[in-house]
Amino acid sequence: MKKxxxxxxxxxxFRDPSGFVYYxxxxxxxxxxxxxxxxxxxxxxxxxLPTLVKQHLLLPYKKVSSNYAYNQQANLxxxxxxxxxxxxPYEWSFTQLxxxxxxTLRLQKIALKHDCSLKDASAYxxxxxxxxxxxxxxxxxxxxxxxxxxxxYQQFCEHFLGVLLLMRYTDLRLNQLQRIYHEGVPxxxxxxxxxxxxxxxxxxLMHLHFHARNxxxxxxxxxxxxxxxxxxxxxxxxxxxxxxxxKSLTLTNKATEWGQYYTFTNxxxxxxxxxxxxxxxxxxxxxxxxxxxxxxxxxxxxRLSSKQRIFTVSFDIDPIAVDQNYRQSKIKGEKYILPxxxxxxxxxxxxxxxxxxxxSLSSRGPTDLILALALIHHLCISHNLPFSNVASFLKTLGSxxxxxxxxxxxxxxxxxxxxxxxxxxxYNQKSFEKTFSNHFQxxxxxxxxxxxxxxxxxxxxx
Numbered sequence: 001m002k003k004x005x006x007x008x009x010x011x012x013x014f015r016d017p018s019g020f021v022y023y024x025x026x027x028x029x030x031x032x033x034x035x036x037x038x039x040x041x042x043x044x045x046x047x048x049l050p051t052l053v054k055q056h057l058l059l060p061y062k063k064v065s066s067n068y069a070y071n072q073q074a075n076l077x078x079x080x081x082x083x084x085x086x087x088x089p090y091e092w093s094f095t096q097l098x099x100x101x102x103x104t105l106r107l108q109k110i111a112l113k114h115d116c117s118l119k120d121a122s123a124y125x126x127x128x129x130x131x132x133x134x135x136x137x138x139x140x141x142x143x144x145x146x147x148x149x150x151x152x153y154q155q156f157c158e159h160f161l162g163v164l165l166l167m168r169y170t171d172l173r174l175n176q177l178q179r180i181y182h183e184g185v186p187x188x189x190x191x192x193x194x195x196x197x198x199x200x201x202x203x204x205l206m207h208l209h210f211h212a213r214n215x216x217x218x219x220x221x222x223x224x225x226x227x228x229x230x231x232x233x234x235x236x237x238x239x240x241x242x243x244x245x246x247k248s249l250t251l252t253n254k255a256t257e258w259g260q261y262y263t264f265t266n267x268x269x270x271x272x273x274x275x276x277x278x279x280x281x282x283x284x285x286x287x288x289x290x291x292x293x294x295x296x297x298x299x300x301x302x303r304l305s306s307k308q309r310i311f312t313v314s315f316d317i318d319p320i321a322v323d324q325n326y327r328q329s330k331i332k333g334e335k336y337i338l339p340x341x342x343x344x345x346x347x348x349x350x351x352x353x354x355x356x357x358x359x360s361l362s363s364r365g366p367t368d369l370i371l372a373l374a375l376i377h378h379l380c381i382s383h384n385l386p387f388s389n390v391a392s393f394l395k396t397l398g399s400x401x402x403x404x405x406x407x408x409x410x411x412x413x414x415x416x417x418x419x420x421x422x423x424x425x426x427y428n429q430k431s432f433e434k435t436f437s438n439h440f441q442x443x444x445x446x447x448x449x450x451x452x453x454x455x456x457x458x459x460x461x462x
Contacts, residue, residue, distance in 0.1 A: 007070050011356035012124075018139035021080075022070045028083075030061070031069055032076040036139055040076065043141060048114040052135070057107060059083075059129065059136045078138065081129075084290065084311045084338070088358055089123040089159070090178040091340045091348060093323035094167050094251055095330075097175065100126040100133045101160035105243045107135055108150065112232060112239075117144045121156035123178075130335040149230040150238070157211060158184025161246065165208060168249045169195055172319045175341075182351055182358065187212035203245040251323065271450035278446050279373070279402060280304045282458040285443075286400045288368030294344060294397075295375040299325040299337060302371065306337035313367075315342035344375075345383050362396050370398035373456075377406040380427055381416045387426070387435035395439045401459040405432050409453055429455065438462075 006024070013020035018036035022029050032040055043049045044063075052058035060081040069077045089097060100123060108118045118140050125137040150156075159178075162185050166174040170193050177185045191212040198204045230238075267275065283291070283305050293302035296314035298321050306312040314337055316322050325339035342348065342361065351358040372394060379385045394401055406413055407429060408422075433442065440459035448454040 009070065011354070012352065012358070014353075016137070016139060020070070024068075026082070028080050029064070029068055029070070030078045030080055030138060031071075031074045032078065032139065034073075034075055037076045039142065040139065043116065046114065048111075048116060048141075049138070052107070052110065056130075056132060057103065057110075057135060059127075059134055059138065061138055080136075080138065083127045083129055083136065085313050086359065086364060087128060087338065087340055088178075088348065089163070090176055091342060092175070093319055093326050093339065093341060094164070094172065094175075095323050096128065096133070096326050096339075097123070097160065097164055097167075098246060098249060099330075101156075101164065101246050102243065103133045103135070104156060104160065105239050105246070108152075109236065109239050111141055112144060112236060115144045116141045117148075117150065118152050121152035121159060122184075123159040128338055131329055131333065131337070144232075147229045147231065149228050150235055153238070154187075154211070154215065155184055156242070157187060157207060161207060161242065162187055162190035164246060164249055165198065165204060166190060166193055168251070169198055172251070175319075179348075179351065187215055203241060207242060207245065251320075268451045271448055271452045274450055275373075275404075275448055275454075275456065276301070276304060278448070278456050279371070282402045282444065282456070283308070283310070283369065285458065286369050288400065290367045291369045291371060292365070292367045292398060293371040293373075294342075294394075295372065295378070296325070296339070297321045299328065299339060301373055302337055303334075305369075305371075306334060309336055312337045314339045315344070317341070317343045344379065345385070365397045367398045369400045369402065370394055372401060372403040374404055374406060374412070376403065376432070377410070377413045377416060377427075381413065381424055387432055388438070391436045391439045395461050399461050401440060401457075401461075403436075403457050403459065404448075405429055405455045405457065407453050 008023045010021035010023070013022075017033070019030055019032040022031065049058060053060050061078045064077050064079045066074050066077060068079070089100070092100065103126060104118070104121050108121075111117050119142040120140060125135055125140055126133050127136050128134070163175055163178060166177070166185075174193070187208060191209050194204075194208070199209060279301055288305070288310055291302070291305040291310055291312040293299070293305075293312055293314045296302045296316050297318070299306075299314045302312045302314040314325055316325070316339070319341055322339045322341045325337075329337050329339065347361040348358070350356065350360045350363065376390065379390050380387065394403075408414070408417070408427060436442070436457075436459065439462060441462055442457055442459050444458040446456050448456060
């Protein structure tokens, strides 16, 4: 008899008054509360929601029997297409956040044409699926009430506009404020952090600075805001003005440390080709379904797996490199690579209510295969991490590991040691192999050669 796994409710679903998400047998379901069933059926029976699905703007779904319900009280249950890897706004690059913002505005404009409206504009309702942003909250729409303003406007500015402006005009790293303010970065804080020159941009002045002042002035007067009148024509004009502003935002040419890493690599052409060949052969041996490329930079090696239609998450600490990776995937229409921002020395942790709303990096694994190429020297020398710490952490993330050992004779390591004392007496190949052997079985070991003393390893967790 086939064993049926337990139904597990998504911890972050408690905030949605219209329904909740749960999982069973690696499938994803959404149970709809009675209060929203009538609304959803009308939207589903019209051409609104089906059109959004056809245009790849809304996550595909299908109605299933109540036998799949989480409990006996369900009148409507949906099975939805699973997302390969759940990511969060503080892990997105500038262009990813920009695309998610533009999608939200596009959805609201389409909704208005169908006499509907987005009742919230949370960035957490957007995920990246098959290379593009998509709305995953099937219960986000309500019937449009003539004259009613867009109540999600403030939330949109807190989740999208404010953060994009900070990244563009103040510092690219300020998207990390979303880790602290996971319900949206307060507009008064954004206003204070933006440079004075932004006051001379009328759109920024209206949507951000004046908005922040009015928000503080009328923070307790929610009822008057709900009763304010705005015609549909003016609401569309508001959305188009926001859309125009966000489209105009672009990154400056300021380079970060690894944004042009492969332009200045110390590999010879032969060594670079050899490395690709070895890594590709290792991937073929493992036959993974999902790969995590740690320190993936612009995705050069992550694409060795994604081009084989293996879903690959390409993590890097550098926001410019991640953005380049994402823009490259957009241009090429790649569906199997997801570039994300991640500091492995301080990876995404569990956040939100009871530390369960947003998952840590580790809890979203383990994955089938970890790529850790040209990474070990940064972790051990730049951040003083012993081999044992790195090995034990990588073991929690994946069942197989392709890792590159970079010796002290390598020019990249010499560069790291140029401005500090060499206190790393155990940083050598023998110690590396001995320590990692406590956590992994070394399956293969291949020297790179062609002028390089680096060594590539294929390992499997013990």
